[in-house]
Amino acid sequence: MGEEILQGESMEEILQGEAMEISLKDLSKKLEEFAKARDWEKFHSPRNLLLAMVGEVGELSEIFQWRGEVDKGLPNWEESDKEHLGEELSDVLLYLIRLADICGIDLGDAAAKKIVKNAIKYPPKVTF
Template sequence: MSPEPGVPEGLDVAGLQRRLADFAAARNWQPYHTPKNLAAALSVEASELVEIFQWLTPEESARVMDDPATAHRVRDEVADVLAYLLQLCGVLGIDALAVLDAKIDRNEERFPAPGTD
């Protein structure tokens, strides 16, 4: 099966989680990677992402990736948010893709598209 367009070959959630776990283990950070600490770090990183957009108009926010320096900051913060989320899922034994898929199913039932009743 080929990867999604734009996704490097061999890149997957489980592999990224292993890399993150290996990175933390090599630095003996596992004692700090408790669910509470990871959830707090996730919140901090999400706030740093929000900060980039805080005072932008809707139009400016839609063009945020046009400025190379700002685009770099956005990509870094998105990476940080995703890293902490994947680490939290790993610690808690949550399959991030499976729970997202199930949540989309529930949302499709709760909020049917117009004309699909």
């Protein structure tokens, strides 16, 4: 696929692990373009996207299923396991972004507002 993938990043650069900054809006636009190019929009109802995301959450859960508790940063994991985890996390994120977009929700804005609400609801404990 020789086309540019994300804001000037080629597939080869992405696969080589080049760091890049990308916004939720950029991802949303790329997901919309991806679906349009494959004529998948007809399948992207809120229900279908939610069920697909739940399936991906299941795949994500399988990675942790028999590992017990794991240390922050996953220091004892193989790189291939971390790569697989990143792929499954990405699948969940991409379906979530697409679902929000199809439902007309600005996910970045909604998340920022939710953080503010949570800060009010759960203020830090003050110790003297």
